[in-house]
Amino acid sequence: MTVTRESIIGDILDYDRGTAEFFFEIGMHCLGCPASRGESIEEACAVHGTDADALVEKINKYLQGK
Secondary structure, three states: OOOOOOOEHHHHHHHOHHHHHHHHHOOOOOOOOHHHHOOEHHHHHHHHOOOHHHHHHHHHHHHHOO
């Protein structure tokens, strides 16, 4: 899986639950909420005031290392 800014958070979590730590690190603690599971990384980062590109890079690096 390759994650992009448009990737849906729920799809990423379904693919690898270990990615949750990266969302928690930037204050996204509502990962179980139905709305957040349907949001893209870009949408969630805009709400939380964080850098979507940095998050995408971290998640892809983690997934490539598996």
